[in-house]
Amino acid sequence: MVKPVFIKAQASSLIASATDFAVTVFLVEVIHLLAIVAAAIGTITGGVVNFLLGRNWVFKAGSSPIPKQAFRYLLVWIGSFFLNIVGMAFMINLIHANYIFSKILISLLVGFFYNYLLQGKYVFK
Structure with a gap:
């Protein structure tokens, strides 16, 4: 059975990711920032x-x-920030993937396998 805290954590992650994603897309499409810079601001x-x-x-x-x-x-977030930015750079510059696809994929991977575990076991224990 899935614990309620896990469901809440995923909902929180979804809200935070939607905020991150919206800021990133806005900064790229409207302000015309580089995707990596926009991704950094969105991640923050x-x-x-x-x-x-x-x-x-x-x-x-x-x-x-x-x-x-x-x-x-902040300690956990710095690791998450690094993983997100390196993942984005890898996907965009080496694989030549679309920045939106890259942002979604990297955010999901980092969220499930890094953020949730460390927030529950270390940050908010």
């Missing part, structure tokens, strides 16, 4: 959304000290 924005949802809704860790959680989240 999504990270802030995910932290707030994880702390207050998913893991219900709102009573824990914010600085400690924020520091731990």
